[in-house]
Amino acid sequence: MDQTWKNFFICFSGGLIFYYLFYDKVPGISYPLFTIFVYVLFYIRVPRKEGKSTWFEKLLLAAVLLLSVTFALYNDFVLLFLNFLLVPFLMFVHMTFARRWHGVKWRNHLFALVMFKTFAETVYCFFTTHQFVRQLGKGLIKEEKINTVKKMMIGLIISIPLLWTIISLLMSSDEHFRLLVGRLPGQLFDENISSIIVQAGVIIFVSLLLFAFFITLGKPLVIRDEAIEIDPVKVDSIIVSTVLLLLNFVYFLYTAVQFSYFFHGDPSSTSLQYTYAEYARRGFTELTIVSLINLSILFFLTHAGTYKNTKLPAFIKLLLSVLVTFTFVMLTSAFHRLSLYEKAFGYTYSRVFAHAFMILLFILLMLAIFKVFKQKFKLLRAMFVVSLAAYVIVNYLNIDKLIVVKNLERYEETGRLDKNYLSTLSSDAIPTLIRYDNEEIHQLLKEKASEMRSISDEWQSYNYSQVKAKQLLEKWNLSERE
DSSP: OHHHHHHHHHHHHHHHHHHHHHTTSOOSTHHHHHHHHHHHHHHHHSOOOSSOOOHHHHHHHHHHHHHHHHHHHOOOHHHHHHHHHHHHHHHHHHHHHHHHOOSOOOOHHHHHHHHHHHHHHHHHHHHTHHHHHHHHHHHHSOHHHHHHHHHHHHHHHHHHHHHHHHHHHHHHHOHHHHHHHHTSOTHHHHSOHHHHHHHHHHHHHHHHHHHHHHHHHHSOOOOOHHHHOOOOEEOOHHHHHHHHHHHHHHHHHHHHHHHHHHHHOOGGGSTTOOOHHHHHHTTHHHHHHHHHHHHHHHHIIIIIEEOTTSSOOHHHHHHHHHHHHHHHHHHHHHHHHHHHHHHHHOOOHHHHHHHHHHHHHHHHHHHHHHHHHOTTSOHHHHHHHHHHHHHHHHHTSOHHHHHHHHHHHHHHHHSOOOHHHHTTSOGGGHHHHHHTOOTTTHHHHHHHHHHHTTSOOOGGGOOHHHHHHHHHHHHHHHHHHO
16 A cells, blocks of 8 residues: 555656656757656666566667657757657557566567557556545545545635635735735746646646556456467468469569660650659559558568468469568668759758658568568567667658758759748757858858747756757857957
8 A cells, every 4th residue: 555655656756746747848969868767766666576578678778868868969850840749659668568578479460459459558547536536535544534534625626716805806906915925826826727737737647657657567468269379361372363363463664664664764855755853753652552551451461461371372472572572672762763853952851851761661561572582580679679679760850951951952953943832940950051151051051040049048947959959059150250
């Protein structure tokens, strides 16, 4: 009983720290600090009962810490927004896997079931925590005292809006009374009631969420025997072969056309009379979707389906290999088109991320074809690991710097520069802009220098990229005046 109360108050301290670090502040170094604090609570309050940490568990932990640190190092709004949502999800997956996955043989559906049940139990525990605390209180305090405290709390809640209204009116009517009240801790009166309620709500919400999650992790996980085994989908080899043959025939025709583009030279000079930009833009999204469809087909046939002899027939393996080869050609075509479009219209976040996504698709297809010839290979887990590693790498590439460098290289070749787009980049791009300072970006640097004067000085919002950019712009301004 005492241990549970101790856990509750420790989690309440987590709510207070969350409020202090994040409320009405821009996330900066506060984000990795709070992440570390939650992990300290996790390892202290939910100790490991059996087994050792696995490589997958360590990988998840490394990804969480690396992504949380980006809030203190970089200032890319797009990636930071995604990380703000992704890091809590990865923490949930990592902690659940570390404490509720005890020596179970890996099965994709079982892994998803463990995550879902843990989430459902946490939500249930969150909304029933008040009953849990009430039961604990009955064990420590007599029923008569509980009723007295309950009535006092009701009276306090009723009196708060009444006292607030009366005190505000009296303060407005008499200056001396207002000064007298002003000597009391004034911050309470500087805020309105709604703001105080919101702040208290944030603290209570985070505290109860931590408490409910840690309580859930400490409970044994019960999974029915019938949920452990799942019957795979039976697949007919003749049907699958027919579908793959037709798909490969269509892809063969398309690939032949693509090779005519690759070896013809400038696509604007073909008989189709495409302009350079039209060719570059045409079909990029469609090709990417087709590649995703092919990847899904590979995943289903190699992972979810089963055959008469439990193994993939050799003919289907051959057809899948051909399918992957054609998909590689389509990805290469999409990559080539996007590169042409970037040369014509410049580099942006969406175009750079599209390039990164296509490279990831290429790697995932390689994993899928490996699964074709080695059926024991855990494809979904490998895809998750590779995708997570790729996302972490993208976070540390400094996309803003890459965009500036590529656009300035394009400017040197074509004399065209989208200054309006460069002005939307974060402080990550400023060191590179200063290094390439010319008449085209001179005014842009002045605007950035003005923007950087308004960055938050609160230590919770500390961001290395912003601080470095501000210092460099101050030096740049001094050199300009000289």
